[in-house]
Amino acid sequence: MNDPALINAFVKAAMETFQAELQVDIKRGTPTVTPPDASGLPVMALIGITGDIEGILSLGMTRETACAIAGQMMGEEMTEMTPLVESGICEMCNVVGGSAAMSITGMGVSVDITPPVFIMGDALKMSLGGVPRLTVPFHTPLGDIELKLACHERNEADHGSALHVGAKI
Amino acid sequence: MASVLLVDDAAFMRTRCAKLLKDEGYDVLEAENGADAVRKYATFKPDAVLMDVTMPEMDGIQALKEIRKADPKARVTMLTAMGQQDMVMDALVSGAQDYVLKPFQPARVLDAVKKMLG
Numbered sequence: 001m002n003d004p005a006l007i008n009a010f011v012k013a014a015m016e017t018f019q020a021e022l023q024v025d026i027k028r029g030t031p032t033v034t035p036p037d038a039s040g041l042p043v044m045a046l047i048g049i050t051g052d053i054e055g056i057l058s059l060g061m062t063r064e065t066a067c068a069i070a071g072q073m074m075g076e077e078m079t080e081m082t083p084l085v086e087s088g089i090c091e092m093c094n095v096v097g098g099s100a101a102m103s104i105t106g107m108g109v110s111v112d113i114t115p116p117v118f119i120m121g122d123a124l125k126m127s128l129g130g131v132p133r134l135t136v137p138f139h140t141p142l143g144d145i146e147l148k149l150a151c152h153e154r155n156e157a158d159h160g161s162a163l164h165v166g167a168k169i
Numbered sequence: 170m171a172s173v174l175l176v177d178d179a180a181f182m183r184t185r186c187a188k189l190l191k192d193e194g195y196d197v198l199e200a201e202n203g204a205d206a207v208r209k210y211a212t213f214k215p216d217a218v219l220m221d222v223t224m225p226e227m228d229g230i231q232a233l234k235e236i237r238k239a240d241p242k243a244r245v246t247m248l249t250a251m252g253q254q255d256m257v258m259d260a261l262v263s264g265a266q267d268y269v270l271k272p273f274q275p276a277r278v279l280d281a282v283k284k285m286l287g
Binding site for chain 1: 179182185188272274
């Protein structure tokens with residue numbers, strides 16, 4: 001998927017969500033295109049994207065950052081990866097996806113999102129049938145959040161769009 | 170003190186909202202999906218409901234309709250991530266009083282509850 005307007009919708013949604021939810025200074029880093037099977041950070045929330053474009057949006061971070069983010073949103077210190085922290089990270093990913101979906105729908109592209117999924121493990125790998133991923137780092141005082149987006153238009157050549165996830169736990 | 174039924178499948182959202190409402194003095198009930206919400210509404214008759222839209226087992230729209238069918242005076246505000254505008258319109262047509270967009274501002278949630286309670 002090469003349309004910058006669609007990619008920008010996700011990046012903008014992420015920035016706005018992080019700013020609204022975390023109320024801290026957020027700096028967006030330089031986007032890069034990463035190979036389909038590159039490893040990610042150990043904590044990840046992801047949602048599926050369906051419709052005229054198909055793919056996956058994920059937010060990755062360290063365990064410490066996940067706890068710090070959930071604690072910031074809840075207004076209390078969180079130091080362990082509990083189901084509540086997992087739920088908080090998933091909810092943040094859900095809001096990013098929903099916000100992006102609304103923008104993209106406004107461009108005349110039909111898109112919907114699936115409920116968020118939480119994954120945790122070392123050396124996580126996630127691929128969408130060989131589709132390269134755009135990785136956008138966001139730097140915050142709570143730690144870095146890595147947005148990864150792997151998408152293709154539904155009428156593109158079939159990439160065998162099965163999701164493959166592997167982890168070294 | 171007024172009671173609020175908080176309905177969301179995300180435990181984090183329920184905990185966060187519940188804390189906000191309890192700090193304001195409300196009694197808070199929680200439900201994790203629409204079916205649970207319908208059961209708890211029938212049992213406890215809360216004064217107001219904050220209802221997420223997308224949930225497993227029964228979504229917020231269906232739960233709203235069932236609650237309003239049993240109690241036409243039920244007061245319900247929808248909680249929605251952006252991108253669900255069509256569902257929100259459906260909810261308003263079905264009798265929801267208001268909607269709050271996620272990520273929500275605490276003041277907006279409290280205003281919505283106060284508005285429902287008149």
